[in-house]
Structure formats: structure tokens, C-alpha cells
Amino acid sequence: MSMGHISFRDPFGRGLWLKRGNLALSEVVGDDFILIDFDGNVLAGTGLRHLEWPLHAEIMRARPDVNFVGHSHSHYATVLGATDEDLGPFNNHGVWFAEHGVPRFSETSQIVTSVELGVAVAKQLGDAEAILLKNHGVAFVGDDVAEMMLAGIFLEWACKFQLDLLSSGAKFDRPDHEESVEKRRRIYPPKAQRNYWMYFNRKLDRVEALQGIGIAQV
Numbered sequence: 016m017s018m019g020h021i022s023f024r025d026p027f028g029r030g031l032w033l034k035r036g037n038l039a040l041s042e043v044v045g046d047d048f049i050l051i052d053f054d055g056n057v058l059a060g061t062g063l064r065h066l067e068w069p070l071h072a073e074i075m076r077a078r079p080d081v082n083f084v085g086h087s088h089s090h091y092a093t094v095l096g097a098t099d100e101d102l103g104p105f106n107n108h109g110v111w112f113a114e115h116g117v118p119r120f121s122e123t124s125q126i127v128t129s130v131e132l133g134v135a136v137a138k139q140l141g142d143a144e145a146i147l148l149k150n151h152g153v154a155f156v157g158d159d160v161a162e163m164m165l166a167g168i169f170l171e172w173a174c175k176f177q178l179d180l181l182s183s184g185a186k187f188d189r190p191d192h193e194e195s196v197e198k199r200r201r202i203y204p205p206k207a208q209r210n211y212w213m214y215f216n217r218k219l220d221r222v223e224a225l226q227g228i229g230i231a232q233v
């Protein structure tokens with residue numbers, strides 16, 4: 016529905032552009048963002064400010080390397096987040112998170128509507144690319160839009176893979192940490208990230224062409 020949101024850092028240092036409320040990510044077009052400062056004041060744009068704006072603002076405040084933040088309640092990642100299982104580098108998608116792991120925020124299952132909660136989530140995220148919000152959803156970050164998008168998609172796919180693995184009943188081992196970190200460097204260089212980003216752009220173009228919707232091609 017309309018409960019996921021993404022944001023990106025304002026290039027002029029004024030704050031961040033947050034998708035406006037009451038529409039789904041799949042419905043967003045170019046001007047469906049509002050500019051807020053880091054205290055949540057709306058500086059530009061029209062429409063509702065998502066209640067969970069502190070999640071975005073506090074992650075960006077804590078992480079100067081992060082220019083894009085996504086938040087969703089994706090199914091498999093939220094299932095794994097409701098357990099006490101650590102996400103591991105069990106397949107290529109899980110390897111995206113090999114270096115820092117995916118921490119879990121379990122202080123509360125409430126939505127992140129206060130600065131205090133935003134600060135706590137950002138602290139638990141640390142240097143990681145994503146965080147599981149227990150019994151709530153996920154947040155994922157990147158220095159550009161491609162990194163953020165891949166983190167969000169790979170997180171969901173890796174969680175599905177791990178849940179399948181756990182429910183298979185078969186014995187398995189956790190891949191070596193150092194090997195997985197090196198594998199991450201090998202399979203996801205900037206060139207590969209660009210290729211995957213373009214793949215999803217072409218896919219979106221096809222879907223939008225079929226439905227007669229969408230904005231200009233990238």
C-alpha cells in the first residue's frame with residue numbers, strides 16, 4: 016500500500032527529500048517528494064509528511080556516507096526479523112551484507128515516529144547497509160540510489176533464501192566471514208552494481224509501458 020518510503024539527501028545541504036505520504040512506492044512520479052530539514056520541518060513540496068520521517072533524518076544525520084534511505088515492510092525480511100536468526104552470507108544476495116552483517120533493532124516493534132527512536136535505530140544500524148526492525152520491517156541504505164535499491168532487493172531475497180534453508184531440515188554451515196567479504200568485493204564491483212541497476216530500470220520500463228504509466232526513461 017502506501018507504507019514504504021524512500022528519501023535522498025538534498026544536494027544543497029538543506030535536509031532530505033522524502034517521498035510524500037498516501038501513495039505507494041509504485042505510484043511515485045517526479046514531484047512526489049517533499050523537502051524536510053533534519054528536524055522534520057517541511058521546506059518545499061506539497062502533500063503529507065510520513066510519520067516515520069525521523070528514521071530517515073537520523074540515519075542520514077549519523078551516516079554522512081549515506082545519501083539514500085529506504086524503508087519497507089517486506090515480507091521475508093520481516094519474518095526473519097521476527098526471529099533471533101542472524102542473516103548470513105548463504106547465497107550471493109546475502110553476501111551483499113557480508114562485511115557488517117544486518118543488525119536487528121528489537122527495543123520496540125513500534126513505528127519510528129520520534130527523534131529518540133530514530134537515533135536508536137541509527138545507532139543500531141552502525142556502519143551496516145541494512146537493519147531488521149523486529150516485528151515491523153526493514154531499513155536499507157546506500158551512497159547512491161542503485162546501492163540503496165540493491166540493498167533492499169537483496170535483503171528480501173537473502174532472507175527468503177535463509178528461511179528456505181532453515182525450513183529445509185538439511186544440515187548446513189555458515190560460510191567463512193573473510194571469504195564472504197572477499198566474495199562481496201569480487202561479485203559487486205561498481206560496474207556490476209551499474210549492470211544490475213540498469214536491469215531493474217529496463218524491467219520497470221517494460222512494466223510501465225504495458226500499463227501506460229511511468230516517467231522518462233533513465
Ligand SMILES: [Zn+2]
Nearest residue numbers: 067126151152
Ligand atoms: Zn514502518
